[in-house]
Amino acid sequence: TAKLSPEKLLCQLRDRVNVTMIEGSDGPFDTSEWQQYMPGKSLNETVGRLGRCAVVSSAGSLKSSHLGQEIDSHDAVLRFNGAPIKGFQEDVGQKTTIRLVNSQLVTVEEQQFLREELYNTGILIVWDPAPYHAEINEWYRKPDYDFFESYKLYRSTHPEQPFYILNPKMQWQLWDILQENSLEPIQPNPPSSGMLGIVIMMTLCDEVHVYEFLPSKRQTDICHYYQKFHDRACTMGAYHPLLFEKNLVKHINQGTDEDIYMHGKVTLPGFRNVHC
Numbered sequence: 001t002a003k004l005s006p007e008k009l010l011c012q013l014r015d016r017v018n019v020t021m022i023e024g025s026d027g028p029f030d031t032s033e034w035q036q037y038m039p040g041k042s043l044n045e046t047v048g049r050l051g052r053c054a055v056v057s058s059a060g061s062l063k064s065s066h067l068g069q070e071i072d073s074h075d076a077v078l079r080f081n082g083a084p085i086k087g088f089q090e091d092v093g094q095k096t097t098i099r100l101v102n103s104q105l106v107t108v109e110e111q112q113f114l115r116e117e118l119y120n121t122g123i124l125i126v127w128d129p130a131p132y133h134a135e136i137n138e139w140y141r142k143p144d145y146d147f148f149e150s151y152k153l154y155r156s157t158h159p160e161q162p163f164y165i166l167n168p169k170m171q172w173q174l175w176d177i178l179q180e181n182s183l184e185p186i187q188p189n190p191p192s193s194g195m196l197g198i199v200i201m202m203t204l205c206d207e208v209h210v211y212e213f214l215p216s217k218r219q220t221d222i223c224h225y226y227q228k229f230h231d232r233a234c235t236m237g238a239y240h241p242l243l244f245e246k247n248l249v250k251h252i253n254q255g256t257d258e259d260i261y262m263h264g265k266v267t268l269p270g271f272r273n274v275h276c
């Protein structure tokens, strides 16, 4: 159903989605108060140039996948929100280079977020649903979840751990491309953490393998590999335009349909390897 060829779509993603983190020079973060909390190094400086990367969705279909070793063989692995490793290494691996968390987790589940060891590994990135194409200042005044105090608290207690705030402009640049390539109007809500994480890794890595974002033969109504909770909306989307995200990813997949069916695995090029 996508309107552009896979090649053109990759070029649109490369050229129109500006993946950046908030920096100390960005207003309203350019105050002396904020300087002490902003990470000292940029994300690029922190990770360096990455080769093969894995993005691990939190889908229930990862259960019994035995993908752990394959996932850990990558140079870098991105995981989402509270997705655990302990007890699930066989299926999801244990390497965690980046953990992308939403602002709801950082505020509503603040106590766990500040206390659980899970979050102390790797680089953290938090994102928050911003108003459509809002300037950073406008978003800062009315974030979806006011996670800023919790962010400061975490930074104070873990000053050595890199922890970035995703520039909110990215989500709507990506949403516009999703909408332009869908035949129907899509939800006016930002893309899921999954889709954001995929595009973040495409900017950092030479090649990206995504696991169980497009469901394999193990597809299930069980929401997460780490919980016994059933909800079809987890796979198809309700708030997030997840179905449209998945159609787009299917369209630009450079791997085989068999890889999707057997392993829930998609292969995407890093933007460095996209030539327009």
Ligand code: NCC
Binding pocket: 057, 058, 059, 060, 080, 081, 082, 101, 102, 104, 105, 192, 193, 194, 195, 212, 213, 222, 223, 224, 234, 235, 239, 240
């Ligand atoms: O569930 P969640 O997502 O943390 O999952 C991370 C990403 O994995 C992909 N996924 C997940 C389950 C599934 N069956 N299929 C999938 O493809 C999706 O791409 C998803 O983005 C989120 O996107 O941040 C989300 O976060 C949760 C929740 O806030 C966090 O887990 C923290 O507790 C949201 N759930 C609720 O609000 C109840 C979810 O809607 C979106």
